[in-house]
Amino acid sequence: MDQTKRQPRRMGWRFAFLAVLLAVAISGLVRSLWLDVYYIPSESMEPVLAKGDRILVSRTDFHAEPIRRGDIVVFDGRGSFAPLHSGKGPLLDSLAAAGQWLGLAGSDTTYVKRVIGMPGDTVVCCDADGKITVNGEALNEPYLFDGDSPSTQVFSAVVPDGRLWLLGDHRSASADSRSLLGAPGGGMVPMDHVIGRPVQIVWPLDRFAAVPRPPAAGSTTEDGQ
Numbered sequence: 569m570d571q572t573k574r575q576p577r578r579m580g581w582r583f584a585f586l587a588v589l590l591a592v593a594i595s596g597l598v599r600s601l602w603l604d605v606y607y608i609p610s611e612s613m614e615p616v617l618a619k620g621d622r623i624l625v626s627r628t629d630f631h632a633e634p635i636r637r638g639d640i641v642v643f644d645g646r647g648s649f650a651p652l653h654s655g656k657g658p659l660l661d662s663l664a665a666a667g668q669w670l671g672l673a674g675s676d677t678t679y680v681k682r683v684i685g686m687p688g689d690t691v692v693c694c695d696a697d698g699k700i701t702v703n704g705e706a707l708n709e710p711y712l713f714d715g716d717s718p719s720t721q722v723f724s725a726v727v728p729d730g731r732l733w734l735l736g737d738h739r740s741a742s743a744d745s746r747s748l749l750g751a752p753g754g755g756m757v758p759m760d761h762v763i764g765r766p767v768q769i770v771w772p773l774d775r776f777a778a779v780p781r782p783p784a785a786g787s788t789t790e791d792g793q
Contacts, residue, residue, distance in 0.1 A: 603627065604764065606642055606678065612736035612743070613680050614713050616640065616779065622771035623680075623779065627764040635732070635762060637702070638785035639683045643734075644761045648753045649743075650677045680766065681744055682711070685733025687759075690726050693719040693746075707785055713738035721746045731756035 608621040617623065617640075625642045635641065643649075685691040685702060692701045699706040700718045709718060716739045723746055727733045734757055736742025748755030766779045 603767075605770070606680070606766075608680065611738050611741045613640070613682070614738040614741070616711060616737055617680060617766065617769070618775065620772070621769050621775060623766045624768040624770055625764040626767045629765045629767065629781070630762065635683060635686075635759065636784045637683050637686055637689075638782045640680065640766055640779065640782075641683060641732070641734070642678065642680050642763045642766060643757055644677060644763060645679045645757065646677045646761075648755065648757045648761070649679050649748065678763070679734075681734035681736055681742070683732050684735045684745075685725070685727040687727055687729045687731060689733065690724070691733050692724045693722055702785075709785075711737050711782070713740070716740050719746060723749060725749065725754065725756075727756060730759050732759055732762075 604625045604627060606623050606625055608617050608619055608623065611619050623642075684700065684707070689702050690704075695701050695706055697706065698717055700709070701707065707718070712718065719735075719739055725733060725745070731753075733745045733755070735744045735746065745755035745757075765781065768779060769775050769777050
């Protein structure tokens with residue numbers, strides 16, 4: 569083949585390779601600073617988020633308006649919901665990370681739950697009507713999975729400073745703060761482990777919809793809301 573024909577072809581492959589690298593770099597920057605994609609691996613947040621949903625998660629929403637009770641949060645569960653040194657070896661961890669980055673698989677250490685208790689709150693199950701109370705006030709929970717009770721497990725917990733008490737909406741299918749009362753940290757998740765807030769279901773297409781931020785629920789010992 570003529571050398572003059574090889575040169576443009578080589579240059580074309582180089583430009584294509586650089587374009588792919590640039591696209592990956594830009595995507596990585598956007599996802600680390602602004603919007604990320606997560607796969608929902610379980611039924612624990614039904615009916616709002618279903619197993620198999622791919623969601624966009626805003627990393628900046630809570631910068632402008634702090635976390636409040638009733639919010640759905642995506643968080644790093646290492647050291648609270650998951651072992652601190654979770655892992656299955658370099659190769660399997662790399663494959664899992666690729667699947668998570670592409671939104672094709674869930675994470676063993678990333679979770680989605682709803683904020684029920686803020687720092688300083690006393691969360692109790694349950695009152696005479698079977699409702700969870702926060703600082704003595706019964707919570708109205710319209711988001712609960714149809715047929716589920718607020719909790720079949722009796723508990724009483726005081727949320728320490730800088731931590732959150734989190735529950736799934738599908739209570740009968742959710743492992744959450746209730747499940748970890750006897751574990752280190754008592755199922756309380758550090759606020760600085762929150763990654764962001766789900767803002768959009770992007771897949772499957774028949775579930776494409778915004779995830780609105782709910783109004784604040786209940787009251788806190790600090791802000792009196």
